[in-house]
Amino acid sequence: MIAAKLIWKCLERENVTTIFGYPGGALLPMYEALRQSSIEHILVRNEQAAPHYASGYARESGKVGVCLATSGPGATNLVTGIATAYLDSIPIVALTGQVNRDLIGTDAFQEADIFGATTPFTKHSYLVKDPLDLPRIIREAFHIASTGRPGPVLIDIPRDLQEENIKNVKFVDKVNIRGYKPTYEGHTGQVRRAIRKIKSSKRPVIYAGGGVRLSYAQDELLKFAEDTGIPVITTLMGIGAFPEDHPLYCGVVGSHGFEYSNKIMEHADLCICIGARMSDRGTTNNVANMNNMELIHIDIDPAEIGKNINDTNIPIVGDAKTVLLELMSKDIKKDTQDWLKTIEMIREDFPILFDANTELDGINPKLLFDAVSDIVPDDTTLVADVGLNQIWAALYFKIIKNRRFFTSGGLGTMAYAIPAAAGVAFATREHPKTILAVCGDGSFQMCMGELGVIAEHHLPVKIIMINNHKLGMVRQQQHDNYGKNHYSGTDINFDVDFMEIAKAYAIKGYRASTNEEALDAIKDALAQPGPTLVECQVNEDFIHI
Amino acid sequence: MERHCLSLLVENNFGVLARISGLFARRGYNIDSLTVGTTQDDNFSRITMTVTADEQTLEQIKKQLNKLINVIKVIELKQGEAIRRELVFIKVKANDQTRSRVVEISNLFRASVVDVAKESLVLEITGTLSKVDAFLNMIEPYGIIEFVRSGVTGLQRGKHQIGC
Ligand SMILES: Cc1ncc(C[n+]2csc(CCOP(=O)(O)OP(=O)(O)O)c2C)c(N)n1
Ligand SMILES: [Mg+2]
Numbered sequence: 202m203i204a205a206k207l208i209w210k211c212l213e214r215e216n217v218t219t220i221f222g223y224p225g226g227a228l229l230p231m232y233e234a235l236r237q238s239s240i241e242h243i244l245v246r247n248e249q250a251a252p253h254y255a256s257g258y259a260r261e262s263g264k265v266g267v268c269l270a271t272s273g274p275g276a277t278n279l280v281t282g283i284a285t286a287y288l289d290s291i292p293i294v295a296l297t298g299q300v301n302r303d304l305i306g307t308d309a310f311q312e313a314d315i316f317g318a319t320t321p322f323t324k325h326s327y328l329v330k331d332p333l334d335l336p337r338i339i340r341e342a343f344h345i346a347s348t349g350r351p352g353p354v355l356i357d358i359p360r361d362l363q364e365e366n367i368k369n370v371k372f373v374d375k376v377n378i379r380g381y382k383p384t385y386e387g388h389t390g391q392v393r394r395a396i397r398k399i400k401s402s403k404r405p406v407i408y409a410g411g412g413v414r415l416s417y418a419q420d421e422l423l424k425f426a427e428d429t430g431i432p433v434i435t436t437l438m439g440i441g442a443f444p445e446d447h448p449l450y451c452g453v454v455g456s457h458g459f460e461y462s463n464k465i466m467e468h469a470d471l472c473i474c475i476g477a478r479m480s481d482r483g484t485t486n487n488v489a490n491m492n493n494m495e496l497i498h499i500d501i502d503p504a505e506i507g508k509n510i511n512d513t514n515i516p517i518v519g520d521a522k523t524v525l526l527e528l529m530s531k532d533i534k535k536d537t538q539d540w541l542k543t544i545e546m547i548r549e550d551f552p553i554l555f556d557a558n559t560e561l562d563g564i565n566p567k568l569l570f571d572a573v574s575d576i577v578p579d580d581t582t583l584v585a586d587v588g589l590n591q592i593w594a595a596l597y598f599k600i601i602k603n604r605r606f607f608t609s610g611g612l613g614t615m616a617y618a619i620p621a622a623a624g625v626a627f628a629t630r631e632h633p634k635t636i637l638a639v640c641g642d643g644s645f646q647m648c649m650g651e652l653g654v655i656a657e658h659h660l661p662v663k664i665i666m667i668n669n670h671k672l673g674m675v676r677q678q679q680h681d682n683y684g685k686n687h688y689s690g691t692d693i694n695f696d697v698d699f700m701e702i703a704k705a706y707a708i709k710g711y712r713a714s715t716n717e718e719a720l721d722a723i724k725d726a727l728a729q730p731g732p733t734l735v736e737c738q739v740n741e742d743f744i745h746i
Numbered sequence: 747m748e749r750h751c752l753s754l755l756v757e758n759n760f761g762v763l764a765r766i767s768g769l770f771a772r773r774g775y776n777i778d779s780l781t782v783g784t785t786q787d788d789n790f791s792r793i794t795m796t797v798t799a800d801e802q803t804l805e806q807i808k809k810q811l812n813k814l815i816n817v818i819k820v821i822e823l824k825q826g827e828a829i830r831r832e833l834v835f836i837k838v839k840a841n842d843q844t845r846s847r848v849v850e851i852s853n854l855f856r857a858s859v860v861d862v863a864k865e866s867l868v869l870e871i872t873g874t875l876s877k878v879d880a881f882l883n884m885i886e887p888y889g890i891i892e893f894v895r896s897g898v899t900g901l902q903r904g905k906h907q908i909g910c
Contacts, residue, residue, distance in 0.1 A: 320765055321772055325815040328760060345815060380757065380818040504809035511802060 202370050204332040205234035205363040208296075211339040213239060214372060217267050219627050221245050221254040223278075225271020226311060227298025230363035243627065243658070246650035248275050250620035252282025252353070254654075255293040257624025260607050261582060263417070265346050266293040266624065272300055272360075273311030280318060281614055283353045287322035288611025289438060290415060292351035294342050295319075301361040302330065316357050324352030332365045336373040344376045349383025350502040351415055383501060387519035392527045395473075395497045395515045399533060402471035402495070404540045405431045408454065410483075411438030411610065412476015412500060418522035419443070422475070425525050430537035431473070432544055434462050436483045438610040439476070441600045451544065456485035457592045457745065461551035465544055466494075475499045476521045479509040482610075499524050553596075554746055561740035564719050566590070566667055569737065570597035572720050573665075577727065578635050579603055582625050586618035586640035588674040590667035592745050594639040616640075616647035619664065623651065626660035633661050635727060642668040642693055649702065652732075656706040659731045664708075665723065666699065669739045677744045703734040714738045747800050749778065749875075751823040751830055751898055752808070754793040755908045757816040758784070765814050766793065775799065775807050779832075779897030790818070792908075794899040819908050823900040830900035833872050835860070836882065839889035840867040848888055855881045866891060 202210075208231060212220070221243045224232045235242055245251045248270040255266025270279050276297040286293045299305065300312045316328045325345050327338045342354040399405060413422055422443055426433050432451045433443040437458075443450055452462035466472070472494050477483060479498070497515040498506045506516040517524055555567050570593055579602035585594040591608055600606045607625070609617040622638035629636075645666050655662050667673075676691035703710030709729055711722035719737045726733035756762050763782060770777050778796040785792050797807060804822075811820045823830055840848050845867065849859060852869050855877065861868035871881050875898065882893070902908070 316761065317764065320761070320768055326761075330760070378815060381815045502813070504806065504813050507802065507805060507809075 202367055203230070203234060203363075204335060204365045204367055205230040206237065207332070207335055207367060207370055208339070208358070208363070209234055209238035209240060211336050211372070212267065215339065215343045216264065219243060219258065220267040220269055221251045221258075221624070222269030223248045223251065223271065223275055225273075225275045225298060227272035227300060227360045228269070228363075230360065231269075231298065231358070234363075243654065245620070246653050247648070248278035249281060250616070250648055250651050252279055252286055252293055252295060253614075253617050253620035254624040254627070255295075256282070256286050256289075256291045256617075257584060257607060257621030258628045259292050259624075260621075261605070261625040262628035264628075265343050266291070267296065268293065269296045271298045271311070272315075273313045276315035276357075277313050277318065279315075281612075283319055283355065284322040285609050285612045285614040285617060286353040287324070289609065290351050290411065291353070292346040293353045294346050295353060295355045297355065297357045298363075299328070299357045299359040302359045303361075305359065316355065319355050322353070323355050324350075326355040326357070328357045329359065329362060332362050332367050336371060340373040341376055341378060345378070345381060349381070350412075384503070384518050385501070385520040385523050387499070387517040387524040387527050389527075391515055391517045392524065395517060396528060396531050396533055398471060398495065398497060398515060399429060399431070399473065399528070400535055404469050404543070405429075405471040405473060405537070406451070406465060406469040407431050407433045408436070408466070408472050408474045408477055408479075408483075409433055409439040409442040410436045410475065410477020411442075413439060413442035413521045414476075416476065416501070416521040418476075418525055421522050421525035421529070423447070425529055425533075428529060429533050429535055430541070431535075432465065432537075432541065434465060436477050436480075436610075437595060437608065440595055440606040441604065442476075444601050445599045446601045453596060455483040457482075457595075459551075459553065459596065461548050461553075464547045464551055468543065468547065469494050471495045471497065473497045473499070475525070476501075478505045480611075481509070484509070557746045558740070558743045561743055563714060563738045563740040563743070564716055566593040566737065566739055566743065567597045569716055569719050570594055571599070572716065573637075573723055574599040574601075576720070576724060577637070581605075581635040581637060582607065582622075583637040583639060584608065584618045584622040584625060586638075586644040587613045587615045588641040588644060588672070589669070589677065589743075589745055590639050590641040590644075590673075592674070593667070615644040618644065619648050619655070619662070620651050622662045622664075623655050623660055626655075626662050627658070636660075636662050638662050638664045640664065640666055641673060642666060642670060642697075643672045645699075646693070646697065652702070652706040652708060655732045656708055661730060662732045663723070663726045664732070664734045666734060666736045667739050668699070668736050669741045669743065670696070671741045673741070674745075676741070680744070699734065699736045709733045711735045712738070747798050749796055749798050750804055751794065751796050751828070751900060752811075753821050753823050753900060753902075753908060754795070754811065754817055755785075755819040756791050756793055757818065758789055758791045759816050762791070762814075762816045763793075765816065766811065769810055769814065773806075773810065775803065779895070781897040781899045783899070794823070794897070796898050821902070821908055823902065827906070828900050828902045830874060830898050831872050832875060832878055832898045833870070833896040834878050834882075834893060836869045836871070836885060836893040837866055837891040838869060838885050839865060839891060841865060844888055848885065851881075851884050855884075857881060
């Protein structure tokens with residue numbers, strides 16, 4: 202069998218059905234062999250978007266997402282997306298073509314050391330030198346990407362190797378990597394200590410991160426919170442770990458979170474951190490009281506414990522779901538009534554400011570996302586880009602029931618939402634669902650070409666573009682840091698006719714200047730089977746408070 | 747901040763050393779020395795490194811190293827529990843007046859003379875960091891032309907082993 206064909210066979214054995222790629226010289230043998238494979242290739246419009254498609258696909262389906270790019274510029278275009286997946290612990294496998302083995306190291310045409318370039322932000326990577334290693338490497342790559350703390354794995358494959366003929370192909374099923382044995386179960390002694398600590402605490406909070414979602418531990422977290430009566434705060438990545446209409450839900454923490462959530466953190470005497478890394482983003486605006494707060498830190502990655510916060514009182518290395526079940530194996534009922542009363546008072550003291558900026562014309566995006574929550578189905582997936590649009594979607598669109606919220610939380614990569622939402626659509630083609638892609642006018646223009654993919658495949662992606670004619674979030678930071686009229690480079694000076702853009706891609710477009718218009722447009726968009734673009738005019742001075 | 751000696755068992759694979767040095771550079775850890783060599787098993791290499799770090803950073807270094815898929819085991823070679831040695835070559839000025847004095851000091855330290863020239867000697871010494879430092883101190887007044895240190899390598903004493 203020719204190695205190129207073997208690669209596809211191995212991917213088929215990993216249940217890969219869809220890949221997101223872009224061809225080139227170093228991939229000619231693989232694309233030739235792809236014609237015989239059951240795997241569907243989606244031609245992205247810029248490799249930069251390919252890992253985001255794979256990421257959306259992975260987050261929605263729970264499978265590993267796969268992307269593919271040619272050597273040199275194709276591979277380097279993947280870099281941002283791979284780093285994005287790494288910072289959010291999303292399981293993807295990136296395949297890259299490489300120049301012939303005898304040319305490696307000679308600065309040959311389209312040679313770039315993608316293995317070296319991506320080591321800082323891949324969970325692991327391979328440069329294949331012997332085609333006989335392919336079955337093992339591909340099996341390992343999928344195993345590593347999807348187990349333990351998930352993350353991206355890169356496989357770099359020289360072109361001449363793809364053309365080699367292999368006799369006696371041996372597929373690999375079992376993986377045995379001596380240096381990779383993730384811990385799923387919590388240490389029993391630490392779990393026992395944690396239970397005691399939880400019982401004796403007076404003002405405990407659960408600080409839930411993306412790890413709860415990666416471990417699919419939502420049901421366990423809900424039960425744990427209800428059994429103990431402990432309120433739940435999430436990080437940006439943790440949105441969706443806990444239903445937002447639950448009485449114990451206490452909002453989103455961190456630099457862009459709710460003020461009341463940060464205040465609750467400051468009053469807590471115990472933080473039960475589950476699947477979060479206590480990052481700078483999560484702890485800004487609330488670390489003030491960290492000294493008076495004890496910390497139980499549950500994470501599958503031992504290196505996260507003690508990395509950002511020095512004195513973890515009780516470290517538990519393990520999978521969120523498994524450890525929550527272990528914690529619930531003992532009686533952990535407790536009375537938190539007094540604490541919940543205090544929390545009610547904090548909520549009242551720091552209300553959510555829907556009516557800030559209301560003197561401005563145009564759409565109030567907070568009220569808009571709040572209202573959109575009431576008209577979309579219970580299994581909607583919302584993918585938010587980066588910027589003010591992201592914060593408004595994150596804080597004001599309600600994630601309840603089976604809804605999902607995806608965003609680039611760790612790297613904060615603009616132009617994530619549209620390709621990732623398309624990835625969600627590819628993962629749900631058999632059972633189409635409502636998919637919202639929220640973006641800004643800046644991020645939209647950063648990946649406009651991907652509309653071609655959405656249009657070509659008639660994907661039910663409903664784009665909600667917050668058009669403030671500005672790189673809004675950076676503009677706000679300029680204002681907050683340096684004062685009024687210190688805007689610099691954040692004006693998008695050319696007014697694009699986005700309706701014409703939508704039309705060019707045969708996407709139904711709507712332009713709205715008031716909340717009513719926007720909501721009507723979104724209602725109509727939801728009723729369309731295919732892609733839509735709703736452009737929402739938001740005043741440039743509407744900021745996040 | 748203290749100096750610590752770590753011993754790593756790693757897969758003898760393409761790119762392992764780059765991953766490790768990249769990790770240290772990226773996260774701002776200080777490597778004082780690093781040595782790599784083969785082991786009794788061709789599939790594995792052994793890396794010994796000395797790092798200067800406080801306890802918390804040392805914990806992070808070990809955890810981050812363990813996170814690398816190619817790293818199989820990380821142990822600390824602690825004083826008393828392990829033999830730790832370094833090999834050093836020193837080229838020192840030596841003429842007819844000073845040569846015998848330099849040789850005498852070398853003998854005291856069980857260093858050996860491995861090259862003799864008209865104006866210089868090359869000395870070889872193996873020992874712990876403190877022994878090597880003490881020796882360099884004694885030789886210094888004679889005029890060190892250059893020296894090269896292999897970096898510390900070591901092995902646990904007795905029944906302990908890193909396990910390949
Ligand atoms: C790839 C990338 N480049 C730059 C930034 C810095 N940045 C963060 S938010 C932002 C503004 C985004 O503008 P827009 O998409 O219009 O969203 P808005 O904040 O206006 O809602 C920028 C430039 C980034 N996060 N990602
Ligand atoms: Mg904008």
